[in-house]
């Protein structure tokens with residue numbers, strides 16, 4: 001599966017998660033077309049991809065008001081109507097409903113969002129493993145659906 005990653009990161013956790021996800025997918029023989037910043041998206045890598053992964057981090061007051069950072073920028077990414085997408089978001093304590101908000105922001109680009117996962121910043125290894133496992137299963141389901149008449 002040709003996959004591009006778009007990432008927003010302030011202190012590096014989400015970027016690190018994205019690199020771990022890219023490495024794990026490459027080990028599964030997926031083609032990573034590029035890893036770039038949400039604010040400077042590599043358009044060629046998006047164009048070449050069938051699947052675009054979008055990652056950002058949780059911003060809020062830790063118990064209320066959580067939202068995906070850069071949600072407006074994400075919803076204004078280039079149109080991705082012919083792409084599948086999945087989202088991930090790092091957080092420290094409590095992400096509230098921000099994963100749903102991120103799903104909505106990516107959906108606004110026209111992409112078909114097939115899933116998403118929260119990644120706790122002190123569990124990057126385990127949670128990126130879980131994200132990759134679920135992604136592989138979700139993409140296999142897409143293939144099944146495509147083959148079902």
Ligand SMILES: Cc1cc2nc3c(=O)[nH]c(=O)nc-3n(C[C@H](O)[C@H](O)[C@H](O)COP(=O)(O)O)c2cc1C
Nearest residue numbers: 009010011012013014057058060062090092093094
């Ligand atoms: C200003 C600010 C607000 C934050 N608000 C929340 C929050 O409401 N809930 C939470 O779980 N984590 C919150 N965090 C923690 C970040 O989501 C977490 O550290 C994340 O991994 C940062 O990603 P980054 O290193 O890619 O920038 C906040 C961090 C900052 C700097």
